[in-house]
Amino acid sequence: GGSPRAMGIHGLSKLLNDNAPRCVKEHKMDYFAGRKIAVDASMQIYQFLIAVRQAGGEGQLTNEAGEVTSHLTGMLYRTIRMMEAGIKPVFVFDGKAPTMKSGELAKRKERQQAAVVELAKLQEEGGTAEDIEKQQKRIVRASREQSEEVKTLLTLMGVPVLDAPC
Template sequence: MGLAELRELIEPEETDLKALAGREIAIDAFNAMYQFLTTIMKDGRPLMDSRGRITSHLNGLLYRTVNLVEEGIKPVYVFDGEPPNLKRETLERRRERKEEAMEKLKRARTKEEREKYARQVARLDESLVEDAKRLLDLMGIPWVQAPSEGEAQCAYMARCGDVWAAGSQDYDSMLFGSPRLVRNITIVGKRRHPHTGEIVEVKPEIIRLEDVLKQLGLESREQLVDLAILLGTDYNPDGVPGIGPKRALQLIRKYGSLDELKDTDIWPKIERHLPVEPEELRRLFLEPEVIDDYELNWDEPDEERLVKFLVEERDFSEDRVRRAVERLKEALQELRKGGRQETLDTFL
């Protein structure tokens, strides 16, 4: 929703993981975990241990986080808290879609069908989230519990300079004010396209808020938020029917804000499709609920407790886990030895 509707007008900078060395990146944990649940599968189903507990998210967090640290990246994972009340409609729609997909999954006959519908029914319950936090603690990787939207917390940390960028697939990080968004950071490499089945090379992308505003011809983040509201956000999922990306951009460029549209003939149509006043919607992005009492420390992993958790409790291969831990230890030592690698872009 929102800025996703404007993808063709936004030009990301394609990069690679090595170019992100020395950067702290706040990763939207729920976003990343959904990726792991929907891509790390066997025979069209998520990975499970002998007791039927899902382990795809643990597999992804362990091995892909190790990969990031080996590239010199300092990841911190940010978990969602309580969503704003206005997001309830969006969440209810997602729940209904998952229930429909679950019925189709029960009738699926082929591996392709099972994979397709398994991706659609993936959900994060409290046990999966607690597993993820436990794993990160044992790995020595910091995580932050957001009071509300994880993306808002990531953006706040980036605005404060505590991290270099927010890491997410969603463009909403721009609306929340992150100066930089890194996409694809946890899915880098060759992947099968979920719709076409084609094998594609996925590379990280950097999107800068300043560049987005220039590309769209907008003067401020406030205008960007108003544009997204017209197209539809998690807080007003339908947007304004009949107003597409180009028309919405024309309106905001011409009038400057939703408030200035109140004296035009189009306002009654817009007002009918907004759940609350524009100012209240705008405030959710410009003044989101966040915390500032977090600490970002990358500590030594606890190898034996990791083995106990992943091998003894979740049926991981001990050899693979110990190799991953050794790689993580060495990578963290290199980070501490070399310190942060400053580049010219740090100051931009």
């Protein structure tokens, strides 16, 4: 069940749905007009990297040098939409992971490496598009460089950025 996510707090949605089902509400963007909203920048970058990949199969948006720009294009347009709706976004970037999380990070790396192997196998043996897409999503990670590029973009747009302490 649930939507696939590469990051975030494991099991949070289920915990909230089971124990406080009315605590999460969906609203149209204009509901938030005039408010400052904290945005998980890493999750946004990840969403743009997989969304563009889905739309174009293997491809990503790139510049003339072949460097991926999907994260920049997506962030630019989403941020403009938020600002046009009167929202004051504040983008929060992941800080350095706490030492106690190192075991979880090692497990993620193992799962990512297993997905690379599985993807190669599926592509070689002609796996279904759905199975290939599933493995591609497991491989996608926003690089430190991509996060820095997004920070630069947002700063140039006059949008506040914060680094989470951990």
